[in-house]
Amino acid sequence: MTLPAPRLRRLSLSDYRSYAQARCEIDAQLVALVGENGAGKTNVLEALSLFSPGRGLRRAELGDCARRGGAGGFAVSIEMETDGAATQLGHGLTPEGERQFRIDRAPVGSARAFADHLRVLWLTPAMDGLFNGPAGERRRFLDRLALGVDADHGARVNKLERALRNRNRLLEDGVSDRRWLDATEQEIVALGVAVAAARRETVTRLTALIVTRESAFPWAEASIDGEIENMLAEAPALAVEEHFRQTLSATRRRDAAAGRTLTGPQTSDLLVRHGPKQEAARDCSTGEQKALLMGLTLAHARLVGEMTGKAPWLLLDEVAAHFDPKRREALFTELEALGGQVWMSGADPLLFASLRGRAEIFQVTPGKLTR
Known part of the structure; x- marks a missing residue:
C-alpha cells in the first residue's frame, strides 16, 4: 500500500x-x-x-x-x-x-x-557516537523514536523532567510535609509509567518490523534496560504505578543524599546489538556503527509511516x-x-x-x- x-x-x-x-x-x-x-x-x-x-x-x-x-x-x-x-x-x-x-x-x-x-525525522553527524556515548544521549534518541509515532510523547517527557526537578528540590530543602512529596511523586509515577510504556511499545514495534524487512544495512536488536520498562512487560500499568510510588516513598533519604532521583525511566538506557554479528553496537567498528544507525533510522521511518498513515x-x-x-x-x-x-x-x-x-x-x- x-x-x-x-x-x-x-x-x-x-x-x-x-x-x-x-x-x-x-x-x-x-x-x-x-x-x-x-x-x-x-x-x-x-x-x-x-x-x-x-x-x-x-x-x-x-x-x-x-x-x-x-x-x-x-x-x-x-x-x-x-x-x-x-x-x-x-x-x-x-x-x-x-x-x-x-x-x-x-x-x-x-x-x-x-x-x-x-x-519529521533526522540523522546527523552528532549522533555518530550514540552507541559509545552516555546513556542520556541514547535516552534522548529513544524518546525521538517514540515521538515519531506519538506526538504527545515529548510533552510527557518534559513534564516528567520538571516533576523530577521539583522532587529533588523538595528533598534538598528538607521539606517535611509529606503531602507535597506525595503529590509530586504521584505526578512522577503517572508520567513515568506513561513515558516508559511509550518507549517500550515503540521498541517492540520497531523490532517486529525490522525482522520482517530486508535492507542493505545491518539489522539491529534493540531493547530497553530500565526497571519501569521491564516491569511493564510482566505486570499491568496500575501495578507498576503502585510499585513505583512505593519505591519513591521509601527512597527519599537515599535520593536526598544523592541529590537526584535514582529510580525511574530517567535512568533507563537503550541497548542495541548488531544482529548479524550478535555483538553489542558499542563494540562494533565505527563503520559498522554508522551502518547500524542508518538501518535503525530507515526502519523507524517505515514504522512512523505505518503507524501514522x-x-x-x-x-x-x-x-x-x-x-x-x-x-x-x-x-x-x-x-x-x-x-x-x-x-x-x-x-x-x-x-x-x-x-x-x-x-x-x-x-x-x-x-x-x-x-
Missing part, C-alpha cells in the same frame, strides 16, 4: 541563521544540498526540523537561530501538498522573543499541531560520505522506496552524482540556495 506522502513545494527563510532572505521551489522526493563546509546546508535542515516538537536537530536555543545583524527574530514558511491538498505551515520567533506557529496563516499553540500534517520527511545531514559507492546507492534506493520526502546534505557534489534526474540538487553558498 502506498502511503500519502506530504511534499514540500516551497521553502522560505527570513533572517534564519545565515539566510537574510531565501526561497526555493521543490518538485522532487529526494533533495540534495551541496556546498562547502559552513555554507549553510545544516541551517536549512535545522529550519525544517523545527516543524517537529522540540528544539530541532541541533537542540539550539531559539535565539541562536536568528541571523546576526538581523532584527532579532526569524521566520520559516513552507508550502506543502498531500494528495493534491495544499497546506502552509510556518514557525518563527519575534524580535521580542515570542515563539510563533501558524497553519494556513492561522496561529496555533505549538509545533505539536504540525504533527497532524507531517512527521503518512510517509515522514527524513533529514540526513552529511551521511552519504560515510558509505562506499555500492552502499550509498543502496541507501538512495531505500530512501526512494520509503515514499516520504528526503533532504540530504554533503560537501562533495560527486556523492549525489547518481541522483541526477532522480533528485533536485541545490548549490548552497552563504545566504543563497541555487538549483
